[in-house]
Amino acid sequence: MIVGDKLDMSIETDMRLAHGADIAKELRHRVFLKCNYTVSAGISFNKLLAKFASAKNKPNRQTILPFSAVPELMKNVPLRKLRGLGGKLGKQIEQLGVHTAGEATKLDMDTLERKLGKRKIADFVYKCVRGLDETEVVERESTKSLLAAKNFKDENSLITVEKQWLPLLADELNNRIIADSEANSRDARTLTISFRAKMTNGYGRVNASRSTTMPQTSNLKRTGAIVAAALLVLKTAFCKESQFAFPISFIGLTATNFSERATQGESIRSYFDIADQKSGKSNDFDSPKKALSSADREEEYRKRVQESADRELALKLHREESSRGIRKTRTQNSNRALKRPGPKRRKRSAEFMTVDMFFKPKNRKT
Structure with missing residues (x-):
């Protein structure tokens, strides 16, 4: 569909729009054959106008928006x-x-x-x-989130969501996580549960979301773990917080906060290689050793002998100094013991002494 007048192929801009429409048609057809999804498309001069054009005729349609029709559309x-x-x-x-x-x-x-x-x-x-x-x-290299959601025509209770819809959505999200993990070598760290429900304060329906940690389990056990985590979040939001009331008209599970996963072939040596590259040092663990001549081997042997002798001499001197220090410490301790004074007697100050103290009669036995 074309918004406004027909395209004039004598004008270069209209010719480009026509070629873009052919490309969009082919892409929509490929998506339908591979994924069985219908796609709408907008063809115009920039991202803003193409977005408005794609929303003009949904679903499964494409719309061309020439620049002459922009004022009427906007x-x-x-x-x-x-x-x-x-x-x-x-x-x-x-x-x-x-x-x-x-x-x-x-x-x-x-x-x-x-x-x-x-x-x-x-x-x-x-x-x-x-x-x-x-x-x-x-060009977007990889998606920032993976979503599995469901809008309900009939409002559902918590039991219906728990028994019927959460397992289906969790299984679909788990399949997308597995496919994304194999394609991009990354893992999701956050699980977000979105829902639409009524407010207990009477303000009508609202869209709300709660986030929790994505269960880090095997692919087979992840579906059940996602159901348990989502159910715990819903029960907390509806029962403990008491902000929302059933029934629910929308539920969605989103995997976000991706982090790259280390490959199995990486080793500790690769870690040191990266560290050496950052610091500018060379790592010659895997470099081939050069063959040494006889003279070089003798020189290397003499160096090793000299280093060994130096180490033995240093160790001997260290032992002598240690023993000398121990003997000196023992001598000092013994000298302190000999010079240690006896218990001090209490001396009275002269200003507090009286004559009676000197002439105090002694107690005699009768």
């Missing part, structure tokens, strides 16, 4: 739907009395700069509401 798009304008920045712009991208195009650069304070931010908003996006498309 006219009724809410500011909150634009990338980067969903938070505080979007609220600041709404304070000027605008709520859609079409209304924001009437604001000039000076007005935006006075309101937002910085020229760079004002320039970003000025281009964004007009469908201009200069960010490059970067």
Whole structure:
């Protein structure tokens, strides 16, 4: 589907959009054959417009958005739907009395700069509401998270979630973790449980999530461990915290926080090789030894003999000094024992002595 007028193949930009549409069609077909998933696609001049075009005709459709149709498309798009304008920045712009991208195009650069304070931010908003996006498309090396989720048409109780849906979602997530581990040699460290439920304070339905440590078990036991961990989180959120109330209309399990796993072929020698490379030292553990001539062998033998003699001499001197120190310590201790004074007698000061002390009669036996 094409938004706006038909493409003019005499124009280079429209010709590029047509080629992009052919590539997107082929990719969607390959995804369906391999994964049995339907895919929607958007073809335009940048990431922002392609995203809006892909959401225009879902499901299993692709949409071409030429630049001539951009003003009509962006006219009724809410500011909150634009990338980067969903938070505080979007609220600041709404304070000027605008709520859609079409209304924001009437604001000039000076007005935006006075309101937002910085020229760079004002320039970003000025281009964004007009469908201009200069960010490059970067190839994603690996996914940051793995998700298995389910939306319920009929609201479910905890028993239904525990007996029916958690085992299915945990098994699907475990299969994705195994495939990702084999492809990227990494392990997930965090398990996030997301759900949609009612608030006990009467504020209606809310989306909430809780995180816990991913069970580090074998592939066969991981499914049951994920079910147990998710069930514990749900019981804590609904029973102990008492913030949420059943029934549940959505449940999701996400594996995140990946870390690389060391390969089995790595050894301690490779660790020291990496450390030596960082420090600039050379590691010649595996370097071939050169053949020595007879003269070199004799010289090496003399050096070893001399080193051995030096070690023996040093050891002998150390022993003599140690024994001399022991004898000296014993002599000092004996001298202290001989010079040790006896118990001191208490002496009275002269100023406290009286005449009666000298003429005190002795006690005589009768």
